[in-house]
Amino acid sequence: MGGLVALEGPDGSGKSTQLCLLREVLEGRQLDVVWTREPGGTVIGEQIRTVLHDLANDAMLPITEALLYSAARAQHVAEVIRPALARGALVITDRYAASTLAYQGYGHGLDIDMLRQITVLVTGGVIPDLTIYLDLPAERGLERKLVDRSAGQGEWNRMDQQALVFHRAVRAGYLEMAQAETERWLVLDADDTMQAIHQQIMARIEPLLT
Numbered sequence: 001m002g003g004l005v006a007l008e009g010p011d012g013s014g015k016s017t018q019l020c021l022l023r024e025v026l027e028g029r030q031l032d033v034v035w036t037r038e039p040g041g042t043v044i045g046e047q048i049r050t051v052l053h054d055l056a057n058d059a060m061l062p063i064t065e066a067l068l069y070s071a072a073r074a075q076h077v078a079e080v081i082r083p084a085l086a087r088g089a090l091v092i093t094d095r096y097a098a099s100t101l102a103y104q105g106y107g108h109g110l111d112i113d114m115l116r117q118i119t120v121l122v123t124g125g126v127i128p129d130l131t132i133y134l135d136l137p138a139e140r141g142l143e144r145k146l147v148d149r150s151a152g153q154g155e156w157n158r159m160d161q162q163a164l165v166f167h168r169a170v171r172a173g174y175l176e177m178a179q180a181e182t183e184r185w186l187v188l189d190a191d192d193t194m195q196a197i198h199q200q201i202m203a204r205i206e207p208l209l210t
């Protein structure tokens with residue numbers, strides 16, 4: 001048994017809920033499963049996460065973001081993922097390299113090939129056996145704002161429009177990556193019921209447990 005599974009999906013896609021459900025099921029069995037996340041998963045990675053998430057750092061360039069996420073990933077692979085895979089564990093990570101390609105590449109427009117090269121450098125070629133993408137229309141994340149707007153409350157400004165364009169590009173990126181590697185990706189409709197999504201995830205993870 002063993003392998004690397006990455007869970008990807010936007011805010012509001014139910015990613016955390018699915019991780020919880022998965023954890024409940026897998027912890028009931030005698031299995032070596034490592035639960036981790038990006039950015040983070042290591043002491044240095046968590047420090048990098050603080051810099052990335054600090055609202056005061058609004059001058060951060062996309063390339064700086066890409067390099068910081070990648071630096072955190074290098075630590076994550078070396079300290080957590082590679083040793084766990086070497087002993088035959090199943091590693092389940094909340095986000096992995098596809099996030100950098102989707103957000104910094106497709107979203108912010110950084111060169112995808114350059115990002116792929118950086119990814120190979122920091123991961124040493126460790127790629128997920130399975131990437132699960134919980135797919136949600138970009139509008140959903142901005143839904144509340146849209147509701148306010150149609151009710152004549154709040155305003156729809158240039159930033160919101162930019163956010164929508166950005167999240168649409170991120171989503172298109174995920175779908176393109178999934179399309180290019182269907183055997184390594186599982187795209188699920190985040191609008192499905194919690195249980196239906198969970199069952200589809202379990203069906204794909206089960207073979208990695210034996």
Ligand code: TYD
Pocket residue numbers: 009010011015038039069070094095096097099100101103104
């Ligand atoms: P987080 O608070 O972990 O929330 P969630 O994963 O539930 O969305 O935020 C992670 C954010 O970082 C998320 O907006 C995606 C972004 N991100 C990137 O832009 N590039 C990356 O390489 C990674 C790992 C994350």
